[in-house]
Amino acid sequence: MFPFSFEWAWDMAHYVFLGGMWYAIGIISAGLSYCIGKALLDTVAGKGHDHGGDHH
Amino acid sequence: MNKTHNTQKAKKYGMVIDLDKCTGCGACMVACMAENNVPFKKDETNKLDSITWMHLYKLTNGKAFPETEICYLPRPCMHCEGAHGHPPCVSVCPATATDYDHGTGIVSQIYTRCFGCRYCMGACPYHARYFNWWDPVWPEGMKEYLSPNVSPRMRGVVEKCSFCFHRYQLAMDKAYHEGRKELEEHEYQSSCTQACPAGAITFGDLNNPDHQVHKIARPDNEHGGKPSATNVFRLLERLGTNPKVYYMSSREWVRRLGDNYLPHEKTGEIALGKQKGHH
Amino acid sequence: MDSALLPKGVKRCSFPQFSIGILIVGAVLLWGVYAMLLCWFKGLNQTGMNDSYGFALWIWADLAVIALGGGAFFTGLLKYIIGKDELKNIINFAVVIGFICYSSALLILAIDVGQPLRSWFIFWHVNVHSMLAEVAFCLSIYFSVLAIEFVPLLLENRKLDEVPFFHNLAHNMHEVMAVFAATGAFLSCFHQGSLGGVAGVLFGRPFAFREHLLVWPWTFFLFTWSAAAYGPCFTILLTKITEGITRKKLVKDNVVDLLAKISGWMIASYMVAKLIDTWYWATVTAPSRGLTFMQFYSDGNGLYTLWIIVAELVVGGILPALILTNKTLRANKSMLLLAVILACIGVCINRWVMVLQVMAHPVLPFEEWFAYMPSWQEVATTILPVAYGVILASLAYRYLPVFPQERELNPVNG
Numbered sequence: 145m146f147p148f149s150f151e152w153a154w155d156m157a158h159y160v161f162l163g164g165m166w167y168a169i170g171i172i173s174a175g176l177s178y179c180i181g182k183a184l185l186d187t188v189a190g191k192g193h194d195h196g197g198d199h200h
Numbered sequence: 201m202n203k204t205h206n207t208q209k210a211k212k213y214g215m216v217i218d219l220d221k222c223t224g225c226g227a228c229m230v231a232c233m234a235e236n237n238v239p240f241k242k243d244e245t246n247k248l249d250s251i252t253w254m255h256l257y258k259l260t261n262g263k264a265f266p267e268t269e270i271c272y273l274p275r276p277c278m279h280c281e282g283a284h285g286h287p288p289c290v291s292v293c294p295a296t297a298t299d300y301d302h303g304t305g306i307v308s309q310i311y312t313r314c315f316g317c318r319y320c321m322g323a324c325p326y327h328a329r330y331f332n333w334w335d336p337v338w339p340e341g342m343k344e345y346l347s348p349n350v351s352p353r354m355r356g357v358v359e360k361c362s363f364c365f366h367r368y369q370l371a372m373d374k375a376y377h378e379g380r381k382e383l384e385e386h387e388y389q390s391s392c393t394q395a396c397p398a399g400a401i402t403f404g405d406l407n408n409p410d411h412q413v414h415k416i417a418r419p420d421n422e423h424g425g426k427p428s429a430t431n432v433f434r435l436l437e438r439l440g441t442n443p444k445v446y447y448m449s450s451r452e453w454v455r456r457l458g459d460n461y462l463p464h465e466k467t468g469e470i471a472l473g474k475q476k477g478h479h
Numbered sequence: 480m481d482s483a484l485l486p487k488g489v490k491r492c493s494f495p496q497f498s499i500g501i502l503i504v505g506a507v508l509l510w511g512v513y514a515m516l517l518c519w520f521k522g523l524n525q526t527g528m529n530d531s532y533g534f535a536l537w538i539w540a541d542l543a544v545i546a547l548g549g550g551a552f553f554t555g556l557l558k559y560i561i562g563k564d565e566l567k568n569i570i571n572f573a574v575v576i577g578f579i580c581y582s583s584a585l586l587i588l589a590i591d592v593g594q595p596l597r598s599w600f601i602f603w604h605v606n607v608h609s610m611l612a613e614v615a616f617c618l619s620i621y622f623s624v625l626a627i628e629f630v631p632l633l634l635e636n637r638k639l640d641e642v643p644f645f646h647n648l649a650h651n652m653h654e655v656m657a658v659f660a661a662t663g664a665f666l667s668c669f670h671q672g673s674l675g676g677v678a679g680v681l682f683g684r685p686f687a688f689r690e691h692l693l694v695w696p697w698t699f700f701l702f703t704w705s706a707a708a709y710g711p712c713f714t715i716l717l718t719k720i721t722e723g724i725t726r727k728k729l730v731k732d733n734v735v736d737l738l739a740k741i742s743g744w745m746i747a748s749y750m751v752a753k754l755i756d757t758w759y760w761a762t763v764t765a766p767s768r769g770l771t772f773m774q775f776y777s778d779g780n781g782l783y784t785l786w787i788i789v790a791e792l793v794v795g796g797i798l799p800a801l802i803l804t805n806k807t808l809r810a811n812k813s814m815l816l817l818a819v820i821l822a823c824i825g826v827c828i829n830r831w832v833m834v835l836q837v838m839a840h841p842v843l844p845f846e847e848w849f850a851y852m853p854s855w856q857e858v859a860t861t862i863l864p865v866a867y868g869v870i871l872a873s874l875a876y877r878y879l880p881v882f883p884q885e886r887e888l889n890p891v892n893g
Contacts, residue, residue, distance in 0.1 A: 145602050145603050145604075145605050146603075149603060149604060151604055151605075151606070157607045157608060158607055161605075161607040161612075161613070161616075162605075162607065164669075165616050165620070168620050168662055168665065168666055169620060171658065171662050172620070172623060172624060172627070172659065172662055175627075175655050175658050175659055175662075176627060178651070178655065179648060179651040179652045179654075179655060180648065182647070182651045183644055183647040183648035183650075183651050184644070186647040186650075186651070187643050187644045187647050191643070191647055192643035192644070192646040192647045192650070193643050
């Protein structure tokens with residue numbers, strides 16, 4: 145999983161497999177960070193304090 | 201023995217078992233269990249959950265008396281090479297707990313790495329892999345007699361025949377100590393080979409033309425190690441597992457039981473080109 | 480008692496009535512937990528598995544719930560990527576089902592391995608060539624996607640929604656849900672496929688082995704396709720069951736009809752591919768290994784004979800495909816229900832044979848068919864996730880706005 149694991153090899157199989165994995169984890173983490181960060185900013189800006197409970 | 205032969209070449213340890221000589225005495229099984237600290241239970245009647253690295257099959261020609269014939273077939277791990285060192289079990293292991301050693305041709309099992317998913321067992325068509333359904337329980341005092349060269353296994357991991365790899369390590373240690381890099385044929389022999397009273401098992405380097413295994417099996421390395429000697433065969437040859445255990449028998453029905461054949465196919469005549477590729 | 484937590488404008492049963500229901504299912508859950516603890520503390524000797532049946536009921540259960548839970552990724556794909564907007568009325572429920580299915584699969588896997596405390600080795604010491612490693616990675620990451628898809632629904636609970644941060648978070652997550660859905664679909668394609676690959680790469684097992692395209696055997700593609708095809712049927716089936724239990728209409732017919740139609744055509748196209756695959760395997764792959772088609776269906780115990788392939792392909796495949804692709808037939812409520820039930824059974828049989836028949840068939844010519852009977856511990860731990868699923872789905876239905884059309888379809892006076 146990491147280059148310091150001794151079975152690690154710099155070959156195509158590892159690039160594709162673990163590249164795909166880190167890519168997916170990256171997108172998910174970035175998306176989640178964006179949502180949480182923006183929610184914090186929105187809350188500080190006073191959004192969501194006065195809603196009717198029906199968004200969308 | 202030609203000591204200078206193939207000094208840098210990779211070894212390919214393998215076995216030839218002469219089924220005409222095997223009496224089914226089971227000495228190979230006992231020797232294997234003692235040598236490799238194989239755990240056992242009080243009740244071993246259920247062969248499907250007891251561990252026998254070397255397993256003995258009883259084959260019959262299925263004919264009625266007086267034409268009934270039987271044959272005993274000892275089955276260790278085949279240490280398959282597959283195509284380019286990819287045996288059925290090695291590539292499926294998700295945690296790299298089993299590996300193909302290109303230097304010796306031995307399929308290893310790392311007990312402390314195995315987490316017991318049993319995928320390798322499902323992949324092996326020879327049922328050579330065994331799961332530790334229980335923790336080993338040794339009879340009173342027997343712990344003192346366990347081999348210090350082989351680590352005992354715990355519950356929940358897979359184990360199998362290692363071709364007595366610890367013997368190889370010990371022999372290599374000795375050779376290095378004596379300033380040699382090569383082993384003599386007799387220096388590394390598996391315990392089952394030495395225990396067989398009928399001398400049915402021959403063990404050695406299949407890559408070394410001076411070794412008995414090579415002389416008997418005459419493996420054709422250009423064609424996946426297929427034996428070119430008469431009456432020599434491998435189990436399930438046409439699956440492409442490329443095993444390193446060869447069998448020999450003068451009886452055609454025994455050789456035919458070594459593989460699956462369509463009704464019109466002749467025993468031993470399998471076009472290797474027909475085998476569809478796997479990796 | 481819990482009225483402050485219930486969604487606005489909908490009717491729910493009384494809290495005591497709900498609690499009794501949960502307690503009954505909870506008893507089954509506890510039975511499963513007891514069996515699970517037995518397996519963990521005493522080891523896998525508690526199961527009916529053996530050295531010839533290393534993969535058995537649990538692996539089937541894993542494959543089956545993941546195939547059935549495929550409705551989540553495929554409905555998500557249809558809604559967020561392809562733009563079938565009507566499906567927003569069923570996507571929440573699909574996500575809840577998916578979440579239950581995938582968490583169940585992970586739980587079963589945690590019981591199934593011999594050394595559960597070493598499970599992290601599959602990540603740390605990964606062998607990238609192993610199909611099971613691909614399964615583990617995609618499954619775990621996709622489960623986190625499902626959790627992310629579940630969170631906004633959770634935050635829409637009346638009380639949670641009153642917290643401004645949660646309200647904003649749910650809103651923002653809805654905004655970027657397409658990104659998560661796309662990642663989920665990408666991961667799902669691979670883990671559904673690699674579950675098929677688990678069987679297809681076994682070149683020592685002629686019943687399972689299939690020819691490869693690049694590094695994947697045909698079963699890889701068949702599993703992905705079948706999960707996308709059959710998963711929505713399970714979503715529909717559970718919707719109908721929920722409607723039956725609550726005695727309410729929760730999703731409008733046009734939504735169910737759309738999902739059923741898409742599922743029908745997916746099953747139909749899958750069946751074409753599956754039949755070609757079966758024909759090629761029976762006439763080319765198996766004979767090249769010295770085996771005839773009938774040798775795989777000659778189980779002396781009677782389980783693996785021709786009936787099972789007929790049940791899988793005809794009753795559980797062609798028949799539901801015919802019903803679901805026909806507008807008149809799927810408009811008939813009984814026929815629709817029959818079709819989705821048959822489809823769910825069909826995909827479960829497919830997963831069953833790809834695990835258990837593979838183990839049962841003797842490859843060595845001098846061996847007999849292997850038999851296997853699960854122990855009560857295996858059965859209990861397989862029922863455990865069902866009980867857990869019922870509880871989670873009930874809680875979700877009671878406290879969260881799972882069905883957006885419920886209020887409109889079931890107006891509450893006053």
